[in-house]
Amino acid sequence: MASEVQADYLNELNPPQREGVVNTEGPTMLIAGAGSGKTRVLTYRIVHLMRHHNVDPFNIMALTFTNKAAREMRDRIEKIVGNEAKNLYMGTFHSVFARILRSEASKLGYPSNFTIYDTDDSKTLIKQIVKEKNLDDKLYKANVVYNRISAAKNRLVSWRDYINNPIYAEDDASNMRPEMGKLYQTYVTRCFNAGAMDFDDLLFNTNVLFQEHPDELNKYQHRFHY
Ligand SMILES: Nc1ncnc2c1ncn2[C@@H]1O[C@H](COP(=O)(O)OP(=O)(O)OP(=O)(O)O)[C@@H](O)[C@H]1O
Ligand SMILES: [Mg+2]
CATH class of the missing domain: 1.10.10 (Arc Repressor Mutant, subunit A)
Structure with missing residues (x-):
């Protein structure tokens, strides 16, 4: 049953795309032209981690530049895996970093409701x-x-x-x-x-957080295996 579902999404990829999806361990760099199927690889890679490797979505972080791209990926992943996609730590650099900063704000002297x-x-x-x-x-x-x-x-x-x-x-x-x-x-x-951060502070302060608090860096490094 499970393998049928797997076969399903793997068949929707061409060979180089499939390679990018099934080689889940370690870094992978994907370079391809506009509209050639990069987002599809990323999306299916996340699906594959959850479906085939039983990775908890809680341990996956996915960052995009634009809200549109984040929404697109979440929608596509939801279509395949359903509700579980809710637990992915997925969004733009700014939104994901804001989320991290909200839980660690006090370490930088900000209120958590900054x-x-x-x-x-x-x-x-x-x-x-x-x-x-x-x-x-x-x-x-x-x-x-x-x-x-x-x-x-x-x-x-x-x-x-x-x-x-x-x-x-x-x-x-x-x-x-x-x-x-x-x-x-x-x-x-x-x-x-x-008690305010501007858009650039979301990036800047996340860097400060991880530079000045190695324990925090360690915590997030351990949480996000992928
Ligand atoms: N192997 C494939 N077979 C059929 N359709 C595909 C395949 N790969 C991608 N597509 C379709 O092609 C379109 C573009 O794919 P995708 O959005 O993944 O490309 P992209 O490289 O991320 O594009 P962009 O540069 O715009 O971000 C989408 O509609 C996607 O579903
Ligand atoms: Mg894309």
Whole structure:
């Protein structure tokens, strides 16, 4: 009975796709063109782990860039395995990391019900800070400041690293924006004091969590075998 179901989904794959599905142990890299069946491989790989290897969906993490891709995968997996798909730790980097941060927030000094600022919230706060500091809002446009801070966070550059880095200081000075580092500091402090994380913090703080708390890293590494 079980093997019939297995045969079912394996038959819906071409040979290279099947290889990507049945070789479940260790890392696999899949490179293929648009619309050629990558998502199908990932989806069936998860199905195969659950169906053929009896892996608890609780031990599987699947990350995507977009909500659309996450939804698509969940829907397709649900169609094959049913309700069990609910227990998969699957979603976008931002949504999955937010979930991890919610349960570990206190370790980083945030409340577990921390607020998530969307881009508009962040820009509103930046405008407010620029105004309070009596800076020229033509030079310190919310967009520009937001992008600069966002780029720093995405390179895992904290406000302290930023302020201590002469290359950033020079760059900002030559763009007539010498206060950028201090703005970054104030922005981060205000978010933190408000118990809020912006979108970039979800990625940045997850990295901080795992760098500074090896026990946490260990816990998640053990939980997610796949
Ligand atoms: N072996 C196959 N046989 C028949 N149809 C397939 C096969 N592999 C994939 N498909 C179908 O082709 C379409 C594209 O597949 P899929 O979404 O997996 O591709 P993708 O590489 O992830 O695409 P994208 O680049 O858009 O993310 C889907 O409708 C999928 O069901
Ligand atoms: Mg895809």
